[in-house]
Amino acid sequence: MENSPLSQRFTSRFVAGQTLKEGVRVLEALARERILGTLDFLGENVSSLEDAAHSKGAYLAAQADIEKANLPATVSIKLTQFGLDFSETVCCSNVAALLDRAREMNSKVEIDMESTAYTDRTLRIVTDFQENYFGHLRAVIQAYLFRSEADIRMLSSRRIPVRLCKGAYREPPNLAFARKQDVDANYLKLMKLLLQEGTYPAIASHDESIIRQAVEFVREQRISPDRFEFQMLYGIRRDLQRELVSQGYTLRLYVPYGDAWYPYFMRRLAERPANLLFLAKNLVRS
């Protein structure tokens, strides 16, 4: 699937392209619309430390291009892409190379959250890094997990910025809310906690009701728009993206590029049944 020449046609809605150049081109177009970006070199659960070193190289090249083009962009990474399944030590040394560059560029490395098999290790690694790289990393918390309120309090006490998302993996009922309304209610509760007590949180959602309630809450509480940002995925709810920017809020888009698009694309399809129709139409056209 990933190598098929037809694939670009149906992935192009969610993926900037196969190359770094295409990813940077999207960031430049966004910057012209006053939208920030975070670049994601697609890939996760690499199958060797050699592949992990390749991910590190790809991300260092991405940071170099971001700096060269003077773009207001961060990078987003997955620890399994940096070798976490094989060696935590090697993984951390790979990530440290990116954090060193982020510090030089006065930027950030955003550490995505994967399935619950990795939650403890990811949070431990993030908190260990905080000591040396204060201000240059961001953690991610998933509102569907029961543990998330405690994790947010722990991260906030260390002044680690958090991106709050709903969560994109299939988790068992003893760890995560199964019903959408429970996930949404927990998201709202955690969002308010972060806006009041967190350090520059990122509200990452395309849920219109959640976004409206975030806007209402910050107005009510007189929380200044420079104390948080909204984040969305490239290609999703462009109408809402433009609306937030026109209202003066900071918005950052998650921009994936690369040829290892399959798991990312499948998560986007699974989130919304209507996307299957979109895929089917493109396959027929192909």
Ligand SMILES: Cc1cc2nc3c(=O)[nH]c(=O)nc-3n(C[C@H](O)[C@H](O)[C@H](O)COP(=O)(O)OP(=O)(O)OC[C@H]3O[C@@H](n4cnc5c(N)ncnc54)[C@H](O)[C@@H]3O)c2cc1C
């Ligand atoms: C910037 C960013 C970073 C993220 N990082 C992580 C991470 O590190 N770990 C993780 O587990 N998850 C991550 N996610 C994914 C997140 O957990 C959700 O799976 C995803 O954002 C959908 O949730 P939602 O809040 O948009 O709400 P939903 O209730 O799923 O969707 C609300 C509305 O948004 C629109 N929408 C949502 N998804 C789609 C889609 N795929 N296609 C078309 N329309 C859609 C629809 O209009 C839908 O009605 C991230 C999301 C964002 C925005």
